[in-house]
Amino acid sequence: MFVGQLPYLAFHSTVTSATIVGLNTEIQKRIQGNQDWMSSRCFVFDGRLSHETILKGPVGILFADPGSEIGEILTKEAGPSRLSSNPTWAPELIATCFEIQTANPEQYPKILSSSFPFNQLTPAKKIQDDDRLIHVLRKLIESPEETVNIEELAHEIGMSESWLQHEFKNVVGLPIRAFRKWFRIKTAVIALKQGATLADAALSAGFYDQAHFTNVFREIFGISPSIVFKKGESIRWYIQNEEIDKMLKVL
Template sequence: MFVGKLPYLAFHSTVTSATIVSLDTEIKKRVKGNKQWLSSRCFVFDGTLSHETVFNGSVGILFADPGSEIGEILTKEAGPNKLSANPTWALELITTCLEIQTANPELYPAILNRSFPFNRLAPAQKIQDNERLIYVMRKLIKNPEETTNVEELALEIGMSESWLQHEFKNAVGLPLRAFRKWFRIKTAVIAIKEGASLADAALGAGFYDQAHFTNVFREIFGISPSLIFQKGESIRWYIQNEEIEKILRAS
C-alpha cells in the first residue's frame, strides 16, 4: 500500500488487481488505446489493464497479492471491462488512508485490520485443494532468486507444461511468470523495509541488477522505486508479508 503525494503515473500494468483513491480531488485515469480520460475519487482495476493516472494532492493505492481473497474481491469489482469507479467502500478506504497518513508505521497493521473490511487475506479455495500448485507457488515465493523455468517446474510435479500453465492461471488468476514477477518485486520491497539498499534488495530477489529491478518496478507501478523509498515522510508505504503462508496453506 502507498499513501501520499505521488507524481504522474505513466502507463503501467500492475500484474495483480488494485484500487486507487484520491484523498483530495478526483483522479483522472486513461486506458491505453483510449483517448478519453475518466474521472473519479476511486478506481478499481484488473492487473492486466494498461493505464496512466493523473492527480493532484494525496492518494492511497492498495495492491492485492495474487490468490488472496482481497484480490478476488477487487477483480470482481473491476468487472468485465477490467476497470470500475466509486465502489461502495471508497469512503471507508479514504478514511483508512487519511489515518495512515498521520499514524506511526507500527500502527499501520492495526489500522488496516480495524477499518478496512477487505483485509481478510484468506487462501482461495482453488489453491487450497491443489497440493501440486501449492508446491509450485511455495517454490516461487520462497526462492525468488532461482531461474527455474516452467518446463522444469512441470517435471518436478509430474505434469505437462501446458497443464501447469493452464491450472496455475485458472487457480491464481494470472500466468505463472507474472506471479513470479510480482513476488520478486515483493521480496525486494520487504528487503528494503528491513534496511537493504535498492541494489542488494534487487540481487536478493533475483533481478540482474538495480537497473533491472527499477525497470520492472516502473512497468508495474508507473513510478521509479527511488521515488517511493526515498528518505522522508512524503510517501507512506506498508507491505504485509504474513499472508504468504495463508495463501499457500493446504486444507
C-alpha cells in the same frame, strides 16, 4: 498498501488488481489507446489494464495479492472493462488512508482489519488440496533468484506443462511468470523498507541488477523506485504476506 504523495504515473499494468483513491482531490486516469481522460475520486482496475494517471494530491493505493479474497473483489468491481470508478466502499478506504497517515506502522494491521472489512484475506481453498501447486509456489517464493523453467517445474510434480500453466492460473489468479514478477517486486520493496539499497534489494529479489529492477518496477507502477523510496519522503507502506504464508503452511 501505499499512502502518500506521488507525481504523474506513466502507462503501466499492475499485474494484480488494485484500487486508488484521491485523499483530497479527484484523480485523472486514461486507458492506453484512449485520448479521453476520466476523473474520479476512486478507481478500481485489474492488473491487465494499461493506463496512466495524473495526481494532484496525496493518494491511497491498495494492491491485491494473487489468490486473495480482496483480489477477487477488486476484479469483480472493475468489471468487463477492467476499470470502474467510485465504488460504494470508497469513503471507507479514504478514511482508512487518513488514519494510516497519522498512525505508527505497528498500528496498520489493526486499522486495516477494523476499518477496511474486505481486507480480511482467506487462503485459496483449492490450493490447499493440491500439494503439487504448493510445491511450485514454495519454490517460486523461496528461491526468487532462480530462473523459472516451467517445463522442469511440471516434471518435478509429475504433470504436464500445459496442466501446470492452466491450473496455476486457475487457482492463484495469475500465470506463473506474472506471479513471479509480482512476488520478486514485493520482495525487493520489503528489502527497501528494511533499509537496503536499491542495488542490494534488486539482487536479493533475483533481478539481474538495479537497472533490471527499476525497469520492471516502472512497468508495474509507472514510476521509478528511486523516486518512491528517496530519503525524506513521507510515504507510508504496509506490506503483508498473510495470503502466501497461509498457503505455504498447508504442508
